[in-house]
Amino acid sequence: LRIKVINPNTTATMTETIAAAARAVASPGTEIVAATSASGPVSIEGHYDEAVAAIGLIEQIRAGEAAGGDARPDAYVIACFGDPGLLAARELATGPVIGIAEAAMRAATFVATGFSVVTTLARTRVIAEHLVVAYGMERICRRVRAIDVAVLALDDPAGNARARLFEECRRALAEDGSGAIVLGCAGMAELAASLARDLNVPVIDGVAAAVKMAEALVGMGLKTSKHGDLAAPLRKTYVGSLAHLAPE
Numbered sequence: 001l002r003i004k005v006i007n008p009n010t011t012a013t014m015t016e017t018i019a020a021a022a023r024a025v026a027s028p029g030t031e032i033v034a035a036t037s038a039s040g041p042v043s044i045e046g047h048y049d050e051a052v053a054a055i056g057l058i059e060q061i062r063a064g065e066a067a068g069g070d071a072r073p074d075a076y077v078i079a080c081f082g083d084p085g086l087l088a089a090r091e092l093a094t095g096p097v098i099g100i101a102e103a104a105m106r107a108a109t110f111v112a113t114g115f116s117v118v119t120t121l122a123r124t125r126v127i128a129e130h131l132v133v134a135y136g137m138e139r140i141c142r143r144v145r146a147i148d149v150a151v152l153a154l155d156d157p158a159g160n161a162r163a164r165l166f167e168e169c170r171r172a173l174a175e176d177g178s179g180a181i182v183l184g185c186a187g188m189a190e191l192a193a194s195l196a197r198d199l200n201v202p203v204i205d206g207v208a209a210a211v212k213m214a215e216a217l218v219g220m221g222l223k224t225s226k227h228g229d230l231a232a233p234l235r236k237t238y239v240g241s242l243a244h245l246a247p248e
């Protein structure tokens with residue numbers, strides 16, 4: 001079973017963190033192929049970053065599908081908490097496409113009656129809030145919080161992201177009526193286990209959740225439905241610098 005895990009931002013070191021988190025939970029028979037978007041924002045921290053990042057994400061999905069035969073991934077993970085390009089990717093992909101935000105939120109619903117999301121910059125909270133509504137989680141997601149650390153500063157020791165994350169999780173558990181925490185950034189993946197230990201509650205990293213969700217769906221023989229609105233994109237002309245993205 002091959003899962004292509006795509007970091008839609010263009011920071012390779014972040015892809016390494018993501019790939020390590022994916023491989024840490026992958027079953028023995030699962031191959032994790034990690035990819036970094038070839039063009040676009042170095043980090044995704046708002047609607048504009050996300051819109052542009054979707055192009056690089058889609059190019060990675062197209063490359064996977066073009067591999068064809070056995071080389072084609074059995075499933076894809078979009079390793080960015082905004083789940084950029086998720087439905088577009090599902091139109092293109094044969095196998096399941098899982099966004100880390102959706103996977104983490106749905107995993108939380110199995111282990112708690114309420115969860116809080118803790119993400120990076122305050123301005124990206126609204127992106128997670130839109131997903132909460134899109135995924136029908138308004139009642140069970142109690143709050144979306146932010147630690148106000150930039151995505152690329154998460155692994156900067158001077159930024160003390162881990163301490164701020166611990167503090168915000170503690171406040172979430174004390175104030176939100178939440179029983180679990182969803183980490184709102186792919187770059188937080190490596191912190192989930194130690195935070196869970198220190199807080200003694202489920203702390204869910206979307207990369208791990210998405211990999212296991214993908215394994216489960218492929219294991220059930222499920223592929224993305226091509227009946228209805230996730231059917232392949234309509235063939236038409238695309239002009240200009242994006243002409244190469246025209247649906248085949």
Ligand code: 5HY
Binds near residue numbers: 042043
């Ligand atoms: C992510 N941004 O997971 C999101 C999360 C965030 O570049 N990778 C990014 O902080 O909005």
